[in-house]
Amino acid sequence: MFKVLIEKLIGSNKVFSFEQKIYHIVLIMGTMISGLAGVANGVMSLDIRATVLWLTSSIVWLFLYYISRFKNLYEPYNLVTYSILIFVCYPVGWFFDHGSLGTMPLYFTLFITLVVLTLSNKWRSVFVTYIVLSTIILNIIEYYRPSIFPMYVNPQTRLIDFTVQIIIVAISMIMLLKLYMNELYKERNRVIFLNQQLMENNEALHKISIMDELTSAYNRRYIFQVLTDKINNYHFSDDSFYVLMFDVDYFKMINDSYGHAVGDYVLKSIVAELKTLLSSEDIIGRYGGDEFIIILGTMEQGIAKYIDELQDIINKIDFDDQLSISGGLIKYRGEKMEELLKGVDGLLYKAKSNGRACIVKNI
Numbered sequence: 002m003f004k005v006l007i008e009k010l011i012g013s014n015k016v017f018s019f020e021q022k023i024y025h026i027v028l029i030m031g032t033m034i035s036g037l038a039g040v041a042n043g044v045m046s047l048d049i050r051a052t053v054l055w056l057t058s059s060i061v062w063l064f065l066y067y068i069s070r071f072k073n074l075y076e077p078y079n080l081v082t083y084s085i086l087i088f089v090c091y092p093v094g095w096f097f098d099h100g101s102l103g104t105m106p107l108y109f110t111l112f113i114t115l116v117v118l119t120l121s122n123k124w125r126s127v128f129v130t131y132i133v134l135s136t137i138i139l140n141i142i143e144y145y146r147p148s149i150f151p152m153y154v155n156p157q158t159r160l161i162d163f164t165v166q167i168i169i170v171a172i173s174m175i176m177l178l179k180l181y182m183n184e185l186y187k188e189r190n191r192v193i194f195l196n197q198q199l200m201e202n203n204e205a206l207h208k209i210s211i212m213d214e215l216t217s218a219y220n221r222r223y224i225f226q227v228l229t230d231k232i233n234n235y236h237f238s239d240d241s242f243y244v245l246m247f248d249v250d251y252f253k254m255i256n257d258s259y260g261h262a263v264g265d266y267v268l269k270s271i272v273a274e275l276k277t278l279l280s281s282e283d284i285i286g287r288y289g290g291d292e293f294i295i296i297l298g299t300m301e302q303g304i305a306k307y308i309d310e311l312q313d314i315i316n317k318i319d320f321d322d323q324l325s326i327s328g329g330l331i332k333y334r335g336e337k338m339e340e341l342l343k344g345v346d347g348l349l350y351k352a353k354s355n356g357r358a359c360i361v362k363n364i
Contacts, residue, residue, distance in 0.1 A: 010029060023181075033169060037165055079119070087132060098151075100139070102150075103153075104166035111173055113129060218285045219284055223286060227296055229338065232341075242296060242333050244345050245360070246345040247295075247329075248326065249268070250325045252264065255322075259321075274317075275315075278314065283297050284296050292349075327349060327352040328352055329346065331363045
């Protein structure tokens with residue numbers, strides 16, 4: 002209930018900015034502080050000039066709060082308000098409210114906090130510098146001319162005045178800092194959310210950059226990158242690997258007879274089925290057209306079985322005619338990538354000359 006009341010007083014995030022909500026807090030606190038100070042001065046029969054000053058200030062703050070909160074008129078009233086508050090009320094209040102023995106020094110930290118949170122760098126420097134310098138000058142004046150500052154009638158009066166003002170300042174600081182922390186947490190959460198989105202977008206873009214759009218196999222550029230890494234690693238660790246290059250038998254005839262849409266279906270189906278045979282270390286990529294490359298890890302004990310499974314799974318793809326592939330399989334032995342690709346390509350064409358539907362090995 003208290004939270005709802007505060008939101009109604011300072012406004013919601015949908016309508017007002019963070020700075021404008023702080024401005025509302027300042028005006029609410031200013032109305033309360035000035036009004037209570039005026040009433041306290043009147044009840045305690047203190048300087049009538051201070052009483053009039055505080056009550057007039059209370060009316061001014063209340064009016065400014067009304068036009069900002071309900072008329073949404075913020076600029077340039079905010080700068081005018083802060084100028085009156087800092088340049089006029091602060092030093093005048095110091096003179097009329099018992100100097101350094103009064104309550105105005107309590108507002109030093111509050112005003113500094115307010116200025117730092119709401120004003121731009123340019124105005125922030127001006128206001129902070131003025132607050133600090135004016136406080137020093139007022140203390141120097143009071144030190145040499147203490148008689149021009151009114152004194153409290155008795156210690157009890159000062160205690161009451163201080164108690165009320167400390168409570169008001171404490172509430173103001175708590176509200177300001179709470180609002181600031183809420184905005185800080187929201188901004189932090191927003192940054193975390195944006196970072197997550199950025200990571201997801203980068204991951205998606207990276208995936209797009211390395212994947213073949215039609216078949217969801219890796220693209221030619223990524224295949225070359227993986228082969229380069231494998232070759233470099235081989236020269237350090239002697240870890241061998243296999244490269245299988247294949248194409249779809251009579252694929253041009255499939256395209257001509259059934260259309261390119263069916264041809265696309267065949268390529269996508271082959272890739273999808275072959276992925277079920279691959280381990281986490283193996284990858285399949287589209288080399289170009291209906292040609293694909295599979296990079297396999299060490300398979301000394303199961304290469305023949307793997308080739309049989311490869312043909313079987315392609316033969317079982319749902320299609321009017323039985324599908325098959327021709328390919329070449331080569332074991333890497335330290336040659337350059339160009340020589341490796343040339344060698345496996347030669348085995349592929351040898352498989353075609355042998356009648357297709359087979360894989361020629363050099364392992």
